[in-house]
Each structure stands twice: as structure tokens, then as C-alpha cells.
Amino acid sequence: MSRDEELVGRCLAGDREAWDELVQAYSRYVYAICSQGYRLQGADAEDVFQEVFLRVYDRLGTLRDRAALRPWIAQMTRRACLDKLAAASREEVSDVEPTDIDETLAELDDAFAVRGAMAELPEECQEVLDRFFCRDESYRTIGDALAIPSGTIASRISRCLARLRQILDPTDG
Amino acid sequence: MAAKNGAGSIAALTAAAAARLIADVARETSGWKGSAGVVAQATALAERCEALAVEDAEAFTAALDALTNNSPDLVDRMVTATAVPVEIAVVAADVAEAAVVVAERCDGLLRADAAGAAALAAGAASAAAHLVRANLTVTADDPRLKRAEIAVDDARYSASRALDSGT
Numbered sequence: 001m002s003r004d005e006e007l008v009g010r011c012l013a014g015d016r017e018a019w020d021e022l023v024q025a026y027s028r029y030v031y032a033i034c035s036q037g038y039r040l041q042g043a044d045a046e047d048v049f050q051e052v053f054l055r056v057y058d059r060l061g062t063l064r065d066r067a068a069l070r071p072w073i074a075q076m077t078r079r080a081c082l083d084k085l086a087a088a089s090r091e092e093v094s095d096v097e098p099t100d101i102d103e104t105l106a107e108l109d110d111a112f113a114v115r116g117a118m119a120e121l122p123e124e125c126q127e128v129l130d131r132f133f134c135r136d137e138s139y140r141t142i143g144d145a146l147a148i149p150s151g152t153i154a155s156r157i158s159r160c161l162a163r164l165r166q167i168l169d170p171t172d173g
Numbered sequence: 174m175a176a177k178n179g180a181g182s183i184a185a186l187t188a189a190a191a192a193r194l195i196a197d198v199a200r201e202t203s204g205w206k207g208s209a210g211v212v213a214q215a216t217a218l219a220e221r222c223e224a225l226a227v228e229d230a231e232a233f234t235a236a237l238d239a240l241t242n243n244s245p246d247l248v249d250r251m252v253t254a255t256a257v258p259v260e261i262a263v264v265a266a267d268v269a270e271a272a273v274v275v276a277e278r279c280d281g282l283l284r285a286d287a288a289g290a291a292a293l294a295a296g297a298a299s300a301a302a303h304l305v306r307a308n309l310t311v312t313a314d315d316p317r318l319k320r321a322e323i324a325v326d327d328a329r330y331s332a333s334r335a336l337d338s339g340t
Contacts, residue, residue, distance in 0.1 A: 133217060138324075139266075140323070140327060154211065154214060158210025159207065159210070161209065165209065
């Protein structure tokens, strides 16, 4: 059973902590669709965020495939963003859809999948990958911070990336 | 004024080219399970160098402009024009380090390319550090210069390891 299937089951069983986990797990994703996909900012993004999680709360029981939670939330967020934009511009929903939205959402899905896989890595791998790829730190800075010889950082990053790849695609290698 | 490439941005582009080369060598090496990880790192380093090349050209041009026009912003612009070459030296040292990993594991036929990339990266680090040293706002005990010099030492050490690998 996937993490999402388990989470949906707990939410539907009335577990309040599960709802908090669901919101925490998907809040960045929903915000990213609003801001990067539809360029909604501030109060507009906040309105969509509230609307999406209200709908999730109301309609979670109608989700047929629990493993499809992420695309379901993505679809609901797209709809809410379009409604917001259409209401603001008084145009048809089809006229306010950004042309590159599918590409942007595919990139967000990839980023979200990598983020989820990163969370499954051992802490030292998370740390070293985050420092190199997200914070752009040099091998020496990473080595000094983690008390590891800087000459071994590149190999360590490679090993951690191989583990990340294995998590993302267990059939690979 | 259009941004002008000086030695700093050329050093960054040299390091970027070296990083792209080691990514290619890693990609073309057969039977090396960890090659994808090195390709990812080398690609990230190349992108970092390319961004620094643009940043350096802009900082260099702004500093030249301030110097020519005796601008009150001169000191600020010189400080910015120093900060970028320091970063170029540091990233170039990382390119040289990544090149060592590739030189030690790649196909023998490609080893000279990996070693050459390390030497190019070390040269880029040296050039960038020289620009830091030559900046009028930098003194001999300046921590920015120290950081650049450490990067040059690291890069030279990596280049010597890469050039010696496989012998």
C-alpha cells in the first residue's frame, strides 16, 4: 500500500492527525501550482489554497483510486486556479489557461516525486544532496560542515544519487 | 553599457567547458554504475559556472564604468567585482575534484580528456584568484583572497591527481 493510500484511509476513518499530514504533504504542491503554473500570488493564492483543501475535505470519499491522490489534488487545484483567474478577468475559463501549463505541472510532479524520494533517504544523504544541489555549496564547504574529507564528497554524492534513483525507480539497476 | 567578458567570465566559461567535458566522459564510460551521479554533479557545476560567467561580465562592466566615470559607487562595484571571481575559483576547484573521480574510473581511452578537464579547471581557478589578488580593494590578508587561494590549492592538487591517474 502506498503512503497516499494509507493516508487517505486514515483520513476517511476520521484520524485528525492524518488530515494535518495530508495538508502538510500537499500544501507546497498546491502553492506551487498556483504560483508557478498560474502566477497567482498573495491573497489569490491563499484563496485557492483554502478552496482546494475544503474540496479535498468534502470530497475525499469520492476518490476512487486512493493511490491517485496527487493527480486528483492537482486537477482540483487547476480548476480552482482557473475559476479564480476567470472571475478576475471575466473571461471564459478556456481563455485564461496558460499555454505551457502541462509542461509546468509535469515539472512540478517530477520535483514533488524527487522531494518525496529524498525524504526516504538516510539523513546524511539528504544533507549532502541538499547542500550540493539546492544550496549550491562547494565540496569543501560541505566537507567542513559535515567533518568529512572534501575529496570524498563527490563520490558520496554519487552514491546518494544512486540510492535516490533506486527509490524513484526500483526496477532500475 | 553592454556586459563585457573579462578574464573572470572567460575563466568561468573555461571551467564550464571542463565540467561539460567530464560529464561527457562519465556518460561514455561503459560499465560504471556511479557514472550518472557524476554526470549530474558535473552538469550542475557547469550550469553554476555559466551563471557566474554572466554575473562576472556584468560586475566587471559595472566596475569599469564606475572607474571611468569616477562614480561614487566605485567601491561597492569593486567589492562585487571581487566576490564573483572568488566564487569562480571555488566552483572551478569543484570541477577539478569531479574530474579526478572521473579520471580514476573512466575508460582508459577517455582518461586524457578527464585529466585535461581537471587541468583546465585548475587554470580557471588560478586565473580567477589572480583577479581577486589584483583588485584594488583586496589586501594580502583579505579573507576573500584566502578563500580563492585555498580553492587554487585544491584545484591544483586535484589536477595533479587526475593527470597521474592510470599511470
